[in-house]
Amino acid sequence: MSETLTEIEPRTNGAAAPAAPAERKGLTKKEVAADHPTWCPGCGDFSVLALYFKLIEKRKMWHENITTIAGIGCSSRFPYFVQAHGAHYIHGRALPFASGISLSRPDLHVFVFGGDGDAFSIGGNHFNHTARKNIKMTYVVMDNWVYGLTKKQTSPTSPLGFKSKTDQWGAVDYPINPMKQAIAAGATFVARTTHSNPNHVLQMMEAAMDHEGFGFIECLSECVEFYEGAFDASNPRKGGAFNEVPKDHDATDELAAFKLAGAEFPGYFGIFYKAAKATKNAKEAEIIRGARERLQGLQDWQILQKSFDRMK
Amino acid sequence: MSDMIAPVAPSSKGAPKISNIKEAVIRIAGNSQDGIQAIGGFLARLAGRSEQEVMTFMTIPSTISGGPSIFQVRIGSGEVLSAGDEADVLLAFYQHSYEGHIASVKKQGLILYDSDHVQPRPEWEKDFHHVGVPISSLTVEAIGGTAKDKGKNIYALGLIAKMFDLNAPKLEKLIAERFTGKDESIVKNALAAFHAGYSHSLGNVLETFKFVDSSHKGRQQVVMNGNEALGYGLIAAGVRFGAGYPITPWSDIMELLRRELPKYGGTFVQCEDEIAAISMAMGASYAGRVAVTGSSGPGISLKTESLGWGVMAEMPLVIVDVQRGGPSTGMPTNVEQSDLNIACFGGHGDSPRVVVAPANVEDCFYMAIEAVNIARKFSVPVIILTDQGIATRIEALSEPNLKAICQDISPDLTPVADHKPYDLSAPDSATRHAPPGTRIASGKYPIVTGLEHDEAGHPTGSPKLHTQMTAKRRKKLQALAATLSTPKIYGPPEGNILLVGWGSTEGPIREAVDRARAGGDSVSSLHIRHISPLPNGLENIFSGFNHVLVVEMNDEGLYGFGQLGQLLRARYCDPKIQGINKTDGLTWKVREILERVRTNVSSGLSKL
Numbered sequence: 001m002s003e004t005l006t007e008i009e010p011r012t013n014g015a016a017a018p019a020a021p022a023e024r025k026g027l028t029k030k031e032v033a034a035d036h037p038t039w040c041p042g043c044g045d046f047s048v049l050a051l052y053f054k055l056i057e058k059r060k061m062w063h064e065n066i067t068t069i070a071g072i073g074c075s076s077r078f079p080y081f082v083q084a085h086g087a088h089y090i091h092g093r094a095l096p097f098a099s100g101i102s103l104s105r106p107d108l109h110v111f112v113f114g115g116d117g118d119a120f121s122i123g124g125n126h127f128n129h130t131a132r133k134n135i136k137m138t139y140v141v142m143d144n145w146v147y148g149l150t151k152k153q154t155s156p157t158s159p160l161g162f163k164s165k166t167d168q169w170g171a172v173d174y175p176i177n178p179m180k181q182a183i184a185a186g187a188t189f190v191a192r193t194t195h196s197n198p199n200h201v202l203q204m205m206e207a208a209m210d211h212e213g214f215g216f217i218e219c220l221s222e223c224v225e226f227y228e229g230a231f232d233a234s235n236p237r238k239g240g241a242f243n244e245v246p247k248d249h250d251a252t253d254e255l256a257a258f259k260l261a262g263a264e265f266p267g268y269f270g271i272f273y274k275a276a277k278a279t280k281n282a283k284e285a286e287i288i289r290g291a292r293e294r295l296q297g298l299q300d301w302q303i304l305q306k307s308f309d310r311m312k
Numbered sequence: 313m314s315d316m317i318a319p320v321a322p323s324s325k326g327a328p329k330i331s332n333i334k335e336a337v338i339r340i341a342g343n344s345q346d347g348i349q350a351i352g353g354f355l356a357r358l359a360g361r362s363e364q365e366v367m368t369f370m371t372i373p374s375t376i377s378g379g380p381s382i383f384q385v386r387i388g389s390g391e392v393l394s395a396g397d398e399a400d401v402l403l404a405f406y407q408h409s410y411e412g413h414i415a416s417v418k419k420q421g422l423i424l425y426d427s428d429h430v431q432p433r434p435e436w437e438k439d440f441h442h443v444g445v446p447i448s449s450l451t452v453e454a455i456g457g458t459a460k461d462k463g464k465n466i467y468a469l470g471l472i473a474k475m476f477d478l479n480a481p482k483l484e485k486l487i488a489e490r491f492t493g494k495d496e497s498i499v500k501n502a503l504a505a506f507h508a509g510y511s512h513s514l515g516n517v518l519e520t521f522k523f524v525d526s527s528h529k530g531r532q533q534v535v536m537n538g539n540e541a542l543g544y545g546l547i548a549a550g551v552r553f554g555a556g557y558p559i560t561p562w563s564d565i566m567e568l569l570r571r572e573l574p575k576y577g578g579t580f581v582q583c584e585d586e587i588a589a590i591s592m593a594m595g596a597s598y599a600g601r602v603a604v605t606g607s608s609g610p611g612i613s614l615k616t617e618s619l620g621w622g623v624m625a626e627m628p629l630v631i632v633d634v635q636r637g638g639p640s641t642g643m644p645t646n647v648e649q650s651d652l653n654i655a656c657f658g659g660h661g662d663s664p665r666v667v668v669a670p671a672n673v674e675d676c677f678y679m680a681i682e683a684v685n686i687a688r689k690f691s692v693p694v695i696i697l698t699d700q701g702i703a704t705r706i707e708a709l710s711e712p713n714l715k716a717i718c719q720d721i722s723p724d725l726t727p728v729a730d731h732k733p734y735d736l737s738a739p740d741s742a743t744r745h746a747p748p749g750t751r752i753a754s755g756k757y758p759i760v761t762g763l764e765h766d767e768a769g770h771p772t773g774s775p776k777l778h779t780q781m782t783a784k785r786r787k788k789l790q791a792l793a794a795t796l797s798t799p800k801i802y803g804p805p806e807g808n809i810l811l812v813g814w815g816s817t818e819g820p821i822r823e824a825v826d827r828a829r830a831g832g833d834s835v836s837s838l839h840i841r842h843i844s845p846l847p848n849g850l851e852n853i854f855s856g857f858n859h860v861l862v863v864e865m866n867d868e869g870l871y872g873f874g875q876l877g878q879l880l881r882a883r884y885c886d887p888k889i890q891g892i893n894k895t896d897g898l899t900w901k902v903r904e905i906l907e908r909v910r911t912n913v914s915s916g917l918s919k920l
Contacts, residue, residue, distance in 0.1 A: 031755060034757075034770075035770055062751075063751065063752070063755075063757055064725075064748070064749045064750065064751045065749075066748075067748040069595075079759050080759055080761075080770055080771065083755065083756070083757050084757050085746075085747075085748035085749070085750070085757050085758065086757070086759045086760075087595075087598055087625070087759065087760045087761070088759060088760070088761040088762060088763060089591070089594075089621060089762065090591075090617055090618060090621050090762055093587060093588070093591040093618065096555075096583065096587070096588035096589075096591035096592040096595065097591045097592065097594055097595035097598070098595060099581070099592050099595060100553065100555065100591070100592040100593060100594060100595025100596035100597070100598070100599065100603065101595045101596065101598060101599040101748070102595075103553070103579060103581065103592075103596065104552075104553045104579075104595075104596040104599045104600075104601065104603070105599045105600070105723070105748070105749065107749060108599070108748055108749060125584055125585060125588075126584065126588055126591075128584075129583070129584040129588065284574075284579045287574045287579070288574045288577055288578075288579065290574070291574035291575045292574070292575060292577065295575055299718075300547075300576055300718050300720070301548075301714040301715045301717075301718035303575050303576060304544065304547060304548060304714050304718060305714050305715075307544065307572070308534050308544070308711060308712075308714065310489075311357075311360075311534045311535055311536050311540075312360065312361060312532075312533065312534055312535070312711075
């Protein structure tokens with residue numbers, strides 16, 4: 001039987017079975033680091049990458065447990081820098097690509113990294129639908145409020161008045177609020193963090209990874225080249241304030257979360273919203289179990305034969 | 313064309329005479345909500361169970377509900393290659409059905425009409441034999457007043473069954489099976505309508521018919537349309553994941569896979585758009601098992617960027633394109649073969665991919681399996697080009713040996729010592745994809761990517777590598793071409809005219825060859841199932857003929873050649889390759905092909 005969603009029975013062609021997990025140590029940073037990042041010195045994305053390594057180390061994930069997926073953009077170069085199975089897909093479509101993996105390989109944890117253009121502009125529709133379908137994966141958007149790879153055009157999160165090469169007089173379009181967008185779309189885990197607070201980034205990544213469903217993190221990640229100082233107001237080292245989500249915030253309260261998301265920059269950091277809802281992965285597995293109940297013991301060709309017998 | 317309806321003297325009386333026939337073409341015309349497809353479906357299925365050959369043709373309006381619709385069934389005891397140019401019998405439910413379709417009935421053919429709705433035209437009564445039956449009111453009489461328009465299709469089926477001495481118990485069984493699971497009164501009403509039609513006195517019909525024994529006696533057959541054959545073929549091939557977006561006429565395949573895949577532990581996802589659909593299928597393929605997406609018309613245009621990624625990243629994937637009339641929204645429920653160019657060349661950059669085109673319903677099943685296996689072996693996207701005509705037409709085919717055919721293509725996660733996803737030294741330039749989950753002892757893990765890359769998948773701007781990798785992506789398809797067998801010629805291997813076709817037109821082209829040869833003309837045909845890459849050896853076939861006419865349902869283009877015609881001219885630089893094209897959104901009639909061949913001849917283009 002060749003189940004997909006409910007379980008994976010890898011074929012190993014009689015080759016030596018992998019060492020029993022107990023014998024294996026967690027990976028070191030050296031073992032998960034690949035190419036040296038091509039980002040500009042000082043880019044916030046370095047911090048996110050370092051914390052992803054740390055997450056892999058800390059949670060004892062192995063190369064064959066994870067896959068790292070990205071679309072197009074500076075931050076989307078991510079998979080090249082990680083020594084693990086990964087894919088660098090096309091602009092804006094990383095989420096549906098990752099969904100295909102998630103929905104066919106329950107044995108893998110799918111991590112998706114990308115930028116604000118990928119998530120909220122060209123891939124905006126996919127963001128909404130992946131969120132509402134609650135497909136299990138962890139999605140980190142490194143939001144820098146600017147198009148960096150193409151050298152300083154307005155992004156969907158650029159604030160009003162931001163002077164770019166496509167808005168020489170300052171941005172005129174109202175920006176997207178990623179937190180509000182995610183909550184409204186039905187995301188079941190919505191958190192916000194910033195590259196300048198590494199411990200907090202790691203904490204959010206862990207929580208998102210442990211969430212059974214679509215875990216979304218907006219991580220402010222400064223573009224030192226084209227939007228220097230954008231997030232200073234959120235960085236205590238630069239005279240700003242890092243405000244954690246208030247202790248009394250009820251993360252299961254959608255309206256409270258939406259209200260929190262509306263706070264003026266620098267706003268709040270932490271888990272805004274979290275809901276326990278069945279994932280699409282679980283629902284599809286349930287459909288499969290239901291369909292297979294009546295077909296116990298039959299091989300695939302025999303199931304197909306039943307369909308053909310009805311067409312005689 | 314059959315000669316089943318002998319000329320009849322309109323006034324003679326007495327018991328109808330029974331004539332033996334080899335085949336019949338029945339055209340049923342009504343509105344789309346009348347269930348005329350159901351009558352056609354029953355007749356086709358009965359033919360399958362009676363070891364006869366069958367082919368159907370239907371038109372449906374692209375309106376949401378209602379509108380004129382036809383279903384034509386050709387049943388034969390011998391080979392049936394097309395749905396038939398002219399009908400022997402027209403069953404007309406309305407005045408517009410009668411007036412709109414009488415031209416498609418052969419002279420002295422039979423017009424069976426619902427006299428509640430149709431007023432026969434006196435000027436046509438001498439050329440066609442008219443039989444009026446108050447089908448609507450007799451149906452109401454048989455099953456009660458509430459039935460209204462429902463059930464009259466089954467009543468008409470009873471009339472046809474009587475007229476052609478069809479196996480009534482088998483039909484009753486089919487009717488009962490079709491309505492099983494619904495309210496018991498529905499089955500009861502359907503059978504009551506059928507019996508009422510079957511026992512209606514055929515009045516002034518002077519002749520009834522009996523099919524002679526099939527030449528396929530003992531052949532176990534299944535009956536399905538092209539979309540079903542393709543969907544089940546994918547399942548037999550081991551595909552367990554698909555993603556799509558609804559669009560006519562592709563939707564049937566996605567509905568079938570959504571319903572069927574869970575039985576095999578798989579799933580099909582309805583996505584937010586066409587791009588998400590191909591991306592999700594691509595992700596599932598990346599995860600280790602060839603997945604499927606598909607579409608029609610504009611949906612294919614939307615998928616081309618992702619398709620290009622599949623070529624660049626060397627990812628196996630099957631993409632089904634059920635062609636319809638284009639461009640843009642075009643003619644959603646009509647047939648056309650105008651996606652060959654986008655299938656072969658659509659997208660930016662040099663992006664060679666594989667394109668195959670099944671020739672008939674049976675071929676849809678086997679081609680789906682071949683497509684999956686080519687995708688796997690060469691790590692490349694494969695496009696299956698079918699069309700609205702083949703998607704909706706029903707044929708009876710020999711039952712496949714499913715036990716022998718079904719394959720398991722579960723992800724292969726065998727640990728490897730080392731892996732280069734784009735190894736330039738791979739035999740035939742074909743590299744294997746190692747899906748996530750594969751442990752790699754060297755500790756070097758692959759990245760699959762749309763950026764130009766080195767052998768490990770890491771980005772490169774190296775002019776040398778771009779040249780080498782571009783060649784790699786081409787060379788593996790040249791290696792594939794070398795494995796494709798040269799298609800067989802239908803008819804003698806040398807002669808005057810060679811008709812070349814692809815896709816759903818195989819049947820009518822072969823019938824045209826048969827008819828032309830019966831008339832003493834030197835005509836053969838060649839059907840190409842592998843469009844890109846083309847199989848080797850075609851030039852040797854072409855050299856045996858004076859004229860090579862490429863028959864296609866697409867425009868002759870700016871330079872005078874259809875889409876395959878242009879490809880063949882570019883490939884073989886042979887000036888004797890000419891085109892026979894049409895763009896009326898309908899399947900080829902045999903007569904049309906022959907007329908166009910003769911026009912070419914009389915204009916001096918070809919010489920018989």
